[in-house]
Amino acid sequence: MDSALVLHRIQFAFTIVYHYLFPVLSMGLAFLIFVMKALGLRQGGEGWNDAARFWIRIFGINFAVGVVTGIPMEFQFGTNWARFSNYAGNVIGHTLAMEGLFAFFLESSFLYLLIRGEERLGRIGHFLSSAALFVGSWLSGYFIIATNAFMQHPVGYSVTLEGKLRLEDFWAFLLNPWALAQYAHNMISAVVTASFVVTALGAFYTLNRQHADAAARFLKIGITAGLVSSILVAFPTGDAQAKLVAKYQPVSLAAMEGRFEGGAPAGIVLIGQPNVAERRLDNPIIVPGILSFLAYGQFHAEVRGLNDFKESEWPDNIELLYYSFHVMAGLGTIMIGIMAIAALMRARGALEHNWKMLWILMVSFPFPYIAITAGWMTTELARQPWLIYGLMRTADGSSQNVHAGSTLFTLIGFCGLYLLLGVIFLYMIASEISHGPVAPSTHSTDAQREVVHV
């Protein structure tokens, strides 16, 4: 691999991983805010509305960083992956343009109204704005997933005489079975993230003996949504995704499990270290038969190993792929456990006084972020060495007219800029948290504030 290609890959990986930390919370929170606004409308009173107002402020900050870090993603298709864009633009250009037209316009138009427009809009109008953001951000997710699904499992296309892709069947492309499964898995994982974040803050305020009413609401909605979503993210959505990988990317499944020898039945690896040089898994703990069952629905089904494939078809970083997959699956299991215990305690009224459990809930909010990053790394590393599975190799998709030095320069630039952005973001979130979910006073006038701030 030449150095320019490595740098293109690192830059895309870095900017996309960093970017996705924000939309994952935005999409999940958009759903929870929508639920809070709906509860507020149904039950009356200000409790849920105050909770929603607080999360809308967090949402606004988070969304802004998501928007600005998302813009480079759209451009990098052209700047860093020009041969890929030229080859596949007729197909994936559709979903990327549709995202702008159907999702971004909706989100950007109603974001300001959601954040600052409550007085102008009234209860119903403000609720509808939260619905617009929910629909917009979830649509946006679909178009991106559909683009990625085409790269994982291309459908609905043909190859022209010039050797470029053309769209044959729009609906087959848009409703790619891979996209549907991946979308369900991905969006539910966004709800998991938002639930853990909301729960963690509820636990923080409870431990801190602040904002008791809001904290109880955060715990209620966070743990309820968290339990349901962390189960759904594993089954049926994660399971459906795994079966698609088994069916269409068998070599990737073997690499994810560090499985060199094929055969039947296949066990699932709980722990172990893939040793690619010697083609074996070191120190494994394996539960027999489970992988056969998960992949093909039968405990004695044959699952092929890496040795059954040519090395040129192997994913190019088997170790990272293996660990990413196991980190995701392991954390997914732990998250179900945490939420199940918390839900049980809450149902028995024992949660608010159990400081140990509150501490666990407070510090476990990074888990979904780590699991989702690992999950996306699994998806993207498993697709290698292909950029579009079976059609175009990653090595053939990068921009050849861009010098490695230019890419290194922009990569370093992004590192610096995003570090600064992260610090500012955390500062702002921390100041919102310390301010807390209290109704802002409407008594002070501009003139009074002028004295304070100028």
Added chain:
Amino acid sequence: MFEIWYGIVAAMFAAYVVLDGFDFGAGVLHLIVARTDRERREVLAAIGPFWNGSEVWILAAGGALFVAFPRVLSSGLSGFYLPIFLVLWAIIGRGIALEFRSHVPNPIWRASFDGVFSLSSALLPILLGAALGNVLRGVPLDSEGWFSIPLFTDFTAEGAVGVLDWYTVLVGVFALVTLTAHGALFLAWKTREAVQSRSMLIGGRLYILVAALWPIMGLATLRVNRDVFVRFAERPVVWALTSLAFVGLASAFWSLLRRKPLVAFMSSCLFLASLSGAIATSFFPEMLHAVNTSAGSITAFNGGGDAMGLQTAMRWFGIGLPLAILYFVIVFRTHRGSALPNPPASQPTEERA
């Protein structure tokens, strides 16, 4: 089909120039027309509801370019690699400054973000203008339609060209002056009292500069790309658009003198839209002009996507574009009238100090 898509892409870029143009301009003038914190929040409140939606137009236009002319998009973006990232970083800084500035009631925090906002708002029209200059002047395409171009060479706009030369810098300056004038008229419409009167004064002066620079720009373009001028002379629609642009410019002056800021701003929109349209129609069918005669330019015909895919895209564009315009109308209606500094109820952080 390719003609229609060329038109759609050009219209979307023109919408971007008109819409994001006014908030670039407002950003450039931010430190000049607004002196106190209250005045600055007035400027920010004026563009607050709109700038995010305006910015989507460049993403949507880019998306349309991607699906309709993938060859143009991939060659153009990779060829202008470094300048594109400068644009992206300026967009990031600007967005963050706009959204985060008023959250913290600390004068140094606010002054820093005011600075970032103004600087990035000035940098973007210069960079985007220079990009337009590069497209008009042409780039050194190879036989497969790729290019890579240094930031600058000898500034002659001939032979081995760079991103920056006398012509592209001139276009950048013209873009800066024009969009700043445009922003001034927007502020004149949306603000009151001191900010309004300062904006009107600056807007009028800047429009004199625009009127002076415009013919110079035309002559300079004649010098670097004769093809554009040949087509300019041949096409009546270009003449019509140029006349419309002239009407817009004159009307902007006239309404400013009669102190009708809304009419002046609308005239300015007309000026920019017609000018963009005139440039696009006199450039058609070229999309990436080859500065070296050995290689052919990338045009709407040889750079276009597959016809069937474009027919499909036309269908969902027919649904999506009216929706986008509908949201736009809702936002403008909800925020009609002069902007007050940030509404107090949703600025909880204000009360903290």
